[in-house]
Amino acid sequence: MSQEILNNVRKNLQAITPYAPGKPISDVKREYGLEDVIKLASNENPAGPSPKAQEAIAAALWSLHRYPDGGAVDLKAALAATYHIPTGQILVGNGSDECIKMVSETFLNPGDEVVVPVPSFSQYWFGTQVMDGTLVQVPLADGFEYDLDAMLTAVTERTKLLYLCTPNNPTGTYLRKAELRNFLDKVPSHVLVILDEAYAEYVCAEDAANGIDFLREGYNVLVMRTFSKMYALAALRIGYVLCREDVVHEINRVREPFNVNTLAQVAAVAALGDAEHVEKNRAMNQAGYEQVTAGLTALGFSYIPTQANFLLFDTKLNDKELFQLLLEQGVITRSGTALGAPGYLRVTIGTKEENQRFLTALELVVSQLRQKV
Known part of the structure; x- marks a missing residue:
């Protein structure tokens, strides 16, 4: 393609960086050699469709x-x-x-x-x-x-x-x-x-x-x-x-x-x-919210009360580093820096098993990070 054609691209588009979604499970498995990965990054409903x-x-x-x-x-x-x-x-x-x-x-x-x-x-x-x-x-x-x-x-x-x-x-x-x-x-x-x-x-x-x-x-x-x-x-x-x-x-x-x-x-x-499926999903999300917030509190984190199916919490650490360490444990979350909230991490409320997997991984990697500080 000639440079003349590229020069015709509208200038305001140069400021746009293509949207970067949460990392797919398949990518994380391949990059880190993992067999078991959970995704709590994109606020998806873990129960699946009706x-x-x-x-x-x-x-x-x-x-x-x-x-x-x-x-x-x-x-x-x-x-x-x-x-x-x-x-x-x-x-x-x-x-x-x-x-x-x-x-x-x-x-x-x-x-x-x-x-x-x-x-x-x-x-x-x-x-x-x-x-x-x-x-x-x-x-x-x-x-x-x-x-x-x-x-x-x-x-x-x-x-x-x-x-x-x-x-x-x-x-x-x-x-x-x-x-x-x-x-x-x-x-x-x-x-x-x-x-x-x-x-x-x-x-x-x-x-x-x-x-x-x-x-x-x-x-x-x-x-x-x-x-x-x-x-x-x-x-x-x-x-x-x-x-x-x-x-x-x-x-x-x-x-x-x-x-x-x-x-x-x-x-x-x-x-x-x-309607029954929606009510079951809502109840599961509420139970998951209580599970995750109790776990975060036990680990010494403060969180923002939510009316959605995700939580934003203050890491008091380098959120990008915390995100990376969780990734290596097979837990995909979202770095607050990527979302405009540096220092925070956003996690989707998942199934009971996924929530516990997240909390267990979080306790492990936070211990590593705090030892470095």
Whole structure:
């Protein structure tokens, strides 16, 4: 390829480093010569998908020679029945990542501003940068809580989008109903507030805000959810947004014709209909939370209380070194430095056995590190 062609690449793309997900189990086995590796890095559901979803996938295999339903009619109908939202207010995407990118493509011109909390989900930055927008970062307050006053102050006439992730990834902290209402009442009408609720199904706090309630009340919000976490369909890549019908109409202009595959659609419909599986997953996550927090406390670590299926804890050590040592023990986590929280480590809540494996490995490697200090 000639240099002249490379010179035609849009300059704003040079700032983008391709997303680096948690290391795959196969890579860790190969690199360290291990036979038994557990992955607690990507906030996946260790229970796996609903048996009903698995059956729906198997039943749909005969139709893979056909294009998927570009309108996701059955899935939209199922979501509408679940949330009591008209189908015209629903848009389905190839994971939350595509939803974020479509929103960016719809609303952002070069130089337009996007207000985001930090640390939070990195794809907000990616969507902004792809469209040559300007990211306005607002640090979280003490305890990784939202500083909503600072976020309001960051809004200008050039602000188009404002992201709030609740529960927030990577911290697990969440927004309360009263504080979100007070915030939304003050946000200028030209700003679309995006409530990323990827972990909403794990939330147990009674005072937690639910974006769908605010959408029903007419607030200028776009609620984003996914089937990757609680519903354990991460490999199929399926997310969705709920917002005003006129906003859906505009986003549809940039949506690919067949952006969500058939297997994802039928699995999502079946998963929505399996409330028992969701309740079992929620109970398992709560038990795992209690197991991991008790273990961390016994080892002398403080952690951030979470409403999600992961924990962020203060290592008081070099988190990158701790991450590496755990990797060598066959336990994949995420370094806080990689997530914008240096000194911390994020661990997904797994099965009872996986949680114990993590705690045992952590005790071993922390002892090694503390001896070096």
